[in-house]
Amino acid sequence: MSDNFQKILNVRNLTNSTFVLEIEKNGMIFEPGQHILLGKAGDIHHREYSIYSGVDDPSLEVLVKEVEEGDVSKKLKRLKSNDEVEIQGPLGFFTIEEEFLNGDSSFLFISSGTGISPFHSMVKSIPGLNYKLLHGIRTIDEAYEKDQYDPDRYIACTSRDNNGDFHGRVTDYIKSHDIDKNTHCYLCGNFEMIRDAMDLLEEKGIAQDHLHAEVYF
Ligand SMILES: Cc1cc2nc3c(=O)[nH]c(=O)nc-3n(C[C@H](O)[C@H](O)[C@H](O)COP(=O)(O)OP(=O)(O)OC[C@H]3O[C@@H](n4cnc5c(N)ncnc54)[C@H](O)[C@@H]3O)c2cc1C
Secondary structure, X not given: OEEEEEEEEEEEEOOOOEEEEEEEOOOOOOOOOOEEEEEEOOOOOOEEEEOOOOOOOOEEEEEEEOOOOOXXXXXXXXXXXXXXXXXXXXXXXXXXXXXXXXXXXXXXXXXXXXHHHHHHHHHHHOOXXXXXXXXXXXXXXXXXXXXXXXXXXXXXXXXXXXXXXXXXXXXXXXXXXXXXXXXXXXXXXXXXXXXXXXXXXXXXXXXXXXXXXXXXX
């Protein structure tokens, strides 16, 4: 693990509150699904952010949502190219085990909001991955960079408009669809979504060792 000051290369604003920070990579080696601790250079407050970019991309990217009552995300929102951030990492074990990648494994990725970030990195990093990605969002404008996924594999579950691929929450999608018992299920986002989705997956017969979760808040 390294601890570094690194420059912002670019900021991509995706919505009024959500943005991608492109940061100098400085040779960081990571596994898709890992996160970093990130804060404004010199600030004592840092938070965890999943790595959004692929392992071979030239820069390190994170997808951040500014939380209205938040501290660090608000400061990150104000950053511009050439500003410096402090990074520790990579950290965490929300990764796909090598043995799952052999053979004909299938993966169900279930996310809410910016919880799509580690899956973006996995999809970019692992060619030929047999995945289906459920993205729980309120409205379709939160379908962050959806063009970067195979349209046959990405399912926007919109709870407040009808413009997604499925109208309802990810849990409604799970309730109304069959899921093969051998599917490796990875869940990332807010605690309530993960708890409810895990209960449903267990009811559908998915074994504990096929369930993996990363709770954001
Ligand atoms: C392993 C891990 C990876 C994470 N990866 C990401 C990521 O890729 N992108 C990202 O945007 N966040 C991610 N988070 C959440 C992030 O670490 C911060 O909690 C978030 O940015 C809020 O920090 P803050 O200092 O602005 O707010 P704080 O002052 O820490 O929190 C203010 C309040 O907002 C709540 N909150 C936190 N996040 C959200 C949210 N997204 N929506 C609504 N309320 C929220 C907190 O529970 C708290 O009640 C991750 C968290 C973990 C544990």
